[in-house]
Amino acid sequence: MTDFGIEDTYVGVMKAVILGIAPSTQLVDLTHGIPPQDIRAGAFALLTSFHYFPYGTVFCCVIDPGVGTVRRPIAVEVATREVGPYYLVCPDNGLMGPLLEHVPANSSVVLDNPTYQLPRPSNTFHGRDLFAPVAAYLSSGLSLTDVGTEISPTSLAHLDWPKPYLRNGIWHGSVVYIDHFGNLLTNIPARLITPPRLDWIVTVEGLEIRGISTTFAQVDSREPVAYIGSSGFLELAVRNGSAKEAWGVEVDQKITATEPTNQRR
Amino acid sequence: MTDFGIEDTYVGVMKAVILGIAPSTQLVDLTHGIPPQDIRAGAFALLTSFHYFPYGTVFCCVIDPGVGTVRRPIAVEVATREVGPYYLVCPDNGLMGPLLEHVPANSSVVLDNPTYQLPRPSNTFHGRDLFAPVAAYLSSGLSLTDVGTEISPTSLAHLDWPKPYLRNGIWHGSVVYIDHFGNLLTNIPARLITPPRLDWIVTVEGLEIRGISTTFAQVDSREPVAYIGSSGFLELAVRNGSAKEAWGVEVDQKITATEPTNQRR
Amino acid sequence: MTDFGIEDTYVGVMKAVILGIAPSTQLVDLTHGIPPQDIRAGAFALLTSFHYFPYGTVFCCVIDPGVGTVRRPIAVEVATREVGPYYLVCPDNGLMGPLLEHVPANSSVVLDNPTYQLPRPSNTFHGRDLFAPVAAYLSSGLSLTDVGTEISPTSLAHLDWPKPYLRNGIWHGSVVYIDHFGNLLTNIPARLITPPRLDWIVTVEGLEIRGISTTFAQVDSREPVAYIGSSGFLELAVRNGSAKEAWGVEVDQKITATEPTNQRR
Numbered sequence: 057m058t059d060f061g062i063e064d065t066y067v068g069v070m071k072a073v074i075l076g077i078a079p080s081t082q083l084v085d086l087t088h089g090i091p092p093q094d095i096r097a098g099a100f101a102l103l104t105s106f107h108y109f110p111y112g113t114v115f116c117c118v119i120d121p122g123v124g125t126v127r128r129p130i131a132v133e134v135a136t137r138e139v140g141p142y143y144l145v146c147p148d149n150g151l152m153g154p155l156l157e158h159v160p161a162n163s164s165v166v167l168d169n170p171t172y173q174l175p176r177p178s179n180t181f182h183g184r185d186l187f188a189p190v191a192a193y194l195s196s197g198l199s200l201t202d203v204g205t206e207i208s209p210t211s212l213a214h215l216d217w218p219k220p221y222l223r224n225g226i227w228h229g230s231v232v233y234i235d236h237f238g239n240l241l242t243n244i245p246a247r248l249i250t251p252p253r254l255d256w257i258v259t260v261e262g263l264e265i266r267g268i269s270t271t272f273a274q275v276d277s278r279e280p281v282a283y284i285g286s287s288g289f290l291e292l293a294v295r296n297g298s299a300k301e302a303w304g305v306e307v308d309q310k311i312t313a314t315e316p317t318n319q320r321r
Numbered sequence: 322m323t324d325f326g327i328e329d330t331y332v333g334v335m336k337a338v339i340l341g342i343a344p345s346t347q348l349v350d351l352t353h354g355i356p357p358q359d360i361r362a363g364a365f366a367l368l369t370s371f372h373y374f375p376y377g378t379v380f381c382c383v384i385d386p387g388v389g390t391v392r393r394p395i396a397v398e399v400a401t402r403e404v405g406p407y408y409l410v411c412p413d414n415g416l417m418g419p420l421l422e423h424v425p426a427n428s429s430v431v432l433d434n435p436t437y438q439l440p441r442p443s444n445t446f447h448g449r450d451l452f453a454p455v456a457a458y459l460s461s462g463l464s465l466t467d468v469g470t471e472i473s474p475t476s477l478a479h480l481d482w483p484k485p486y487l488r489n490g491i492w493h494g495s496v497v498y499i500d501h502f503g504n505l506l507t508n509i510p511a512r513l514i515t516p517p518r519l520d521w522i523v524t525v526e527g528l529e530i531r532g533i534s535t536t537f538a539q540v541d542s543r544e545p546v547a548y549i550g551s552s553g554f555l556e557l558a559v560r561n562g563s564a565k566e567a568w569g570v571e572v573d574q575k576i577t578a579t580e581p582t583n584q585r586r
Numbered sequence: 587m588t589d590f591g592i593e594d595t596y597v598g599v600m601k602a603v604i605l606g607i608a609p610s611t612q613l614v615d616l617t618h619g620i621p622p623q624d625i626r627a628g629a630f631a632l633l634t635s636f637h638y639f640p641y642g643t644v645f646c647c648v649i650d651p652g653v654g655t656v657r658r659p660i661a662v663e664v665a666t667r668e669v670g671p672y673y674l675v676c677p678d679n680g681l682m683g684p685l686l687e688h689v690p691a692n693s694s695v696v697l698d699n700p701t702y703q704l705p706r707p708s709n710t711f712h713g714r715d716l717f718a719p720v721a722a723y724l725s726s727g728l729s730l731t732d733v734g735t736e737i738s739p740t741s742l743a744h745l746d747w748p749k750p751y752l753r754n755g756i757w758h759g760s761v762v763y764i765d766h767f768g769n770l771l772t773n774i775p776a777r778l779i780t781p782p783r784l785d786w787i788v789t790v791e792g793l794e795i796r797g798i799s800t801t802f803a804q805v806d807s808r809e810p811v812a813y814i815g816s817s818g819f820l821e822l823a824v825r826n827g828s829a830k831e832a833w834g835v836e837v838d839q840k841i842t843a844t845e846p847t848n849q850r851r
Binding site: 370 | 605711
């Protein structure tokens, strides 16, 4: 996952470096379409995707506005008794912050062993020179402590990540990601709005949406709909249309969800 | 093939699901750039591409405006004595309609066996929860009847697909797809305009193009050209330019092709 | 590498053809985002990327404004005692010109053996019908002379490629590529501006940038910065922003770099 886009050769070159080290790697593009330097969008993309990958997967994630500064390049192993392990190789800038709230870091290292990096690394493309080679070596079976020096998982950067809160019986949240279809993904997890019922009221930018649906099909084409999205969070959309365009909404837009019981008070 | 675009993680997550089931799958992105919910564009893309893939290929195709509604999720085996087999996993919405006119369905199933789907499937992302896992299991060697219950191939959804027709010696067709270069792909197959000769007359939006060329090079740069495209259909283009932009043409634009013999009448 | 974009099925079909011939090929998209028919951008992308790929890599490169004309389809082996071999399969239009200045061609062939091409090749899609199958056969172990007839490497097309020059102690160069972030990549290689020092002066479109930095972090956010880029050439950027947008600059923009010693004269 990167914010490099795919117009340039940056992603292709990272893959070339990986395959030079670990020729039989099975490569998957999670996405390279994270908006430039948008750590929060990257963190959300990672949070909602990682658990669909096979255990043992190495995630090489480069959204790195601080490349060449003091932020640390790191590798982390996350696992619980039931989940993982997964490996993440990335800058220490909070990109994996929300993920770590779900699956804790077992161990983490700062990437300070030049043996497993490209010689003469640049100051502007650590994706190619540090993160790709380390990811390739981990995928080949090396351990974290081969590629760097242990650091405390508690020292890893946090992310200024909006959390939903309950006030006067109303959940207050915000839009944290807008997808290709113009659907709005919020930070309100499904468990807070379960069961989805048609007597919830969701508001966004003055618009009142009645009910949390279980399918798009519960509303007519071009009508607004609130539903529990496939990523496990409350989503707002226009059926067969773009909510982003229809409502002129951007990331960080505030939204509310009022429980049926609260409406009755 | 999907209409998910590649900015989000949807495609990456589908691949993660596939590789969790069938780790050594060779994945190919046919395209994820089908305009959102444009079943006809997806059908044309599939029709003009499938026969270049090795026999045994499983196509996982998700252009699915009806996700979560009553449209059936299906898997189909197509083959003739000379061609295939190919396997298609997709919603039953006509996406494979034009393809089935060329290679018939041997057998088809509705995907109703939860064993070969993700647990607790969402109502909005069957690509990840149904189609990807079924495609992975088929690619691993399971048979259609393992993943679902047989349905009659004659029950598969048709597509409202424009067909060219001959009237007063003139072929009437339409633009069915516009590519990245702005070239216009029509629904007139090569066999109707063979041999390509310079005394054909093609019209589009008031413009008269003289001749069906065999190469772009038969006209000057920036000039209009009609030719038999690489997909096996009549195409209209501006050499080294974009016909879409130059002529302001959209999909469904009517076009005609007049045979040399008819001109003489 | 192509200029086909990824909205259409062209790239997917080329991969299908390759995998039909060489099923275990490890495919990497270098990029398909080269601006349509922009041979120079493709040449720069190839020049700055190829050496990160494992030796033996076959590059299938299709930026081909002359498809269907007399330009030759070719395959070339490049190598020195220290580097390579690499194989390139592409139209003979200068696309590999700058690369050949760094690693010479050992041998080259014109692709005239129909055995290793698709039957009945089209006149408009040699990527699918000629270049992809030849690349697949080379990757399977066939030799250049299997797929074509030897031609002299000295006969290969050159590229009208701007070169930097020194006049009155000032290096004159130009922008040759603009990346996804809006960073400007110039044709001035690192060795001409080594060591990067803060008393160089770089000018672009009336703007004077003081110093060649080693990291972005040497300037404040949103400030202009000149630095030796990860591709090995002088780059100009706006930190955390787009120089292309901020300065309204396009490819071919002239730039200068004045050495510290010359300023003192």
